[in-house]
Amino acid sequence: MKGQIVRIIAGFYDVIDLKSQKLYPLLRGSGFLRQNENSPLVGDFVDFKAEGFINKIYERKNQLIRPKVANIDQALVFVSIKKPDFSSLLLDRFLLIIESKNITPILIITKIDLDSNFESWLVDYQKMNYTIFFINNKNTDIPNELKQKLREKLNFVIGQTGVGKTSFINNLLKENLEIQEISQSLNRGKHTTRVVQIFEKDNFRIIDTPGFSSFSHKEIGKVQIRNSFKIFQEFAINCKFRTCFHFQENLEICGIKKAVKEGKIPETRYKNYCYFLGKYEKKNY
Numbered sequence: 001m002k003g004q005i006v007r008i009i010a011g012f013y014d015v016i017d018l019k020s021q022k023l024y025p026l027l028r029g030s031g032f033l034r035q036n037e038n039s040p041l042v043g044d045f046v047d048f049k050a051e052g053f054i055n056k057i058y059e060r061k062n063q064l065i066r067p068k069v070a071n072i073d074q075a076l077v078f079v080s081i082k083k084p085d086f087s088s089l090l091l092d093r094f095l096l097i098i099e100s101k102n103i104t105p106i107l108i109i110t111k112i113d114l115d116s117n118f119e120s121w122l123v124d125y126q127k128m129n130y131t132i133f134f135i136n137n138k139n140t141d142i143p144n145e146l147k148q149k150l151r152e153k154l155n156f157v158i159g160q161t162g163v164g165k166t167s168f169i170n171n172l173l174k175e176n177l178e179i180q181e182i183s184q185s186l187n188r189g190k191h192t193t194r195v196v197q198i199f200e201k202d203n204f205r206i207i208d209t210p211g212f213s214s215f216s217h218k219e220i221g222k223v224q225i226r227n228s229f230k231i232f233q234e235f236a237i238n239c240k241f242r243t244c245f246h247f248q249e250n251l252e253i254c255g256i257k258k259a260v261k262e263g264k265i266p267e268t269r270y271k272n273y274c275y276f277l278g279k280y281e282k283k284n285y
Helices: 031-035 088-100 118-127 144-150 165-173 222-228 230-236 255-261 267-282
Strands: 002-009 012-017 023-029 045-049 053-057 074-080 104-110 131-134 154-159 197-201 204-208
Touching: 031 053, 074 088, 074 144, 074 165, 088 104, 088 154, 088 222, 088 267, 104 118, 118 131, 131 144, 144 204, 154 165, 165 197, 165 204, 222 230, 222 267, 230 255, 255 267
Parallel strands: 023 053, 074 104, 074 154, 104 131, 154 204
Antiparallel strands: 002 012, 002 045, 002 197, 012 023, 045 053, 197 204
């Protein structure tokens, strides 16, 4: 039978049969998979037997190392205006990895009730044509336009703890997942999501993940950084050399630097890119 892994816990896999939609819990990977060190991920399409073993993993269209998920259609990138405070550097960390995997990002900006000028924080991202939704966490209503974008897609939720991811999922799915308040001393939330899994209800499919903000250097390499941002791909064709890293090259031969100077790429995006590239240079990549 062919199915999709919807949850992994302690080395066991919950698989839903794609034809019958019946859930088969607590399956194990076959000895063949273990011998080849091919570990299934949440979101994997697999062949399995009802008796209890996963025998084959189908080719993935994308995958992430941290957290371990695969075959994502869209990433819901949650950032808050306040508590924790908005950071373009953190947002671009998420977008760098997401766009390198050819996953469509949707920006969900939360806690807009804490700053009346909330839209000014996202001007650069509006100029870069990102899909953005602003959410007041005190209002449980989710815009219909956003709901339409989420239906019949496998949506991956990413963002710091405390930005309102779990509250959003509760409102969308009418569930009661565990949430906690922000730690006042650290200005961040406490981890509440403990297991990576797909939640499904009313044609909504969402992977909730533990909140995190660290940047894994194993996730993406130096060359991928150069080519990850969609807006960089648009203007990199104007670089004189295909190996251009848009960093130490002269303005005259770099299409990215020209685009920044002409205001076609926001300067904050370029500065964040240089920061990420510099982090790799220090690690001798």
